[in-house]
Amino acid sequence: MIVNEQEIGKIIKGIGGFYYVKTDKSHDILECKARGVLRHQKIIPTVGDEVMIQSDNPGEWMIESIKPRKNIFVRPPVANVDIGLIVFSMTNPKPNLLLLDMLLISSEIQNVKPVVCFTKRDLTTTEEEQAIKAIYEKTPYQLFFFSKNDTDTLDRIIAEIGGKTAFMAGPSGVGKSTMANYLCADQTMETGALSQKLKRGKHTTRHVELLETKNGGYLLDTPGFSSYQISEMIKPEELREYFPEFSQGKCRFKSCLHKDEPGCDIKNSVESGIISVARYEHYLSLLEEIKKDQYR
Incomplete structure (x- = not known):
């Protein structure tokens, strides 16, 4: 029996030649394989791709085509990133503003909007916060300062990435995992499992995955991006x-x-x-x- 159904969706995960596509209409997640024509054209489906999929047989879906990409990264492999959450802490470790500026540049080169987040606000002084604000208030970049329990500011960040795909970048030890757990918490998810997923060791990620944020956006589940060699x-x-x-x-x-x-x-x-x-x-x-x- 020929089904010949078609759907549009986004690849949210890829493992071992299988791709998991969340559809635009039903929001179902469908397991797909890539058509041979894509392999012949040396086009590799990537997490974040907007794709058209088709089913010729019940329960079997194939990726037919990939929409033009806004951008694509190699490490980790992901496409169509909209926002870079650049995360630094106010202390322990103190912010390296040269690295911050390198990450701002790396984001913009790749057509990614940077949003700067400073954690551990409660462990520093108002004067130190004002000093950083004085540097970046002369730029168009958006800055958020918050502590672990500052849900109001975290909710503003969630609103900022709503409906968009975001990654995190920044040094280790600044609270990226804690922040990610809050951004991605959902009543339908097991918080403990999500926490484990986001707290994997630096070199143990086996695949790239997009996690849904509270308001329909996506956060890339990776150990984090670093600045590219500018x-x-x-x-x-x-x-x-x-x-x-x-x-x-x-x-x-x-x-x-x-x-x-x-x-x-x-x-x-x-x-x-x-x-x-x-x-x-x-x-x-x-x-x-x-x-x-x-x-x-």
Whole structure:
């Protein structure tokens, strides 16, 4: 009996050549295999892909086609990421703001909107929080500061990723697992099992999976992303494009790298406090790193 049903959905998990697709209409999760034509075209279905699936026989579903991807990552393999939750703690460990800026740049290069989250707010001072805010209030980036039990702020983060696919990035020990358990908690899920899933060891993840958040979004179940080698992704003259507060500068030369050139409006803005000194110093540090790597 030929069924010939078709559905549209998202791949939320892939294991051993089988892909699990959550359908848009029924929200069922269907086990699928990829059509041979995709293999011949060297197209590998990836978690996060929006796909069209078809059933020619009862209970058997095949991935027919994959919609164009917004982006795709290799480590871990996932596609169509919308938001990067960049998570740092206010203390233990103290935030490395150069690493934070590298993660902001890595996210934007991949067309991912970064949302910056600072945990352990209760273990630090108001002055330290205000110092960080003073650096990033001159940028368009959204910042959240919260403690483990600050459900109001965590609910605002859930609202931010509603209907979208997000990953987490940041150093270890900052509370990513605790945060993820809250974002993904659901009345239909066993909280203990979810907690175990999110607290696996760094090297024990066997597959990539999208976990549903409270309001219809997805969070990538991985040990976390790290910053990519920025020098492999952009040229020195492109770095300035990833410091959004530089965009209003009216330098004398269009090719200005905002370092030694005369008539640099960005340097004037740093001196006058319009642009953060810390962000500018990070820009110069990364600029030199990219230049060195390109000449090796």
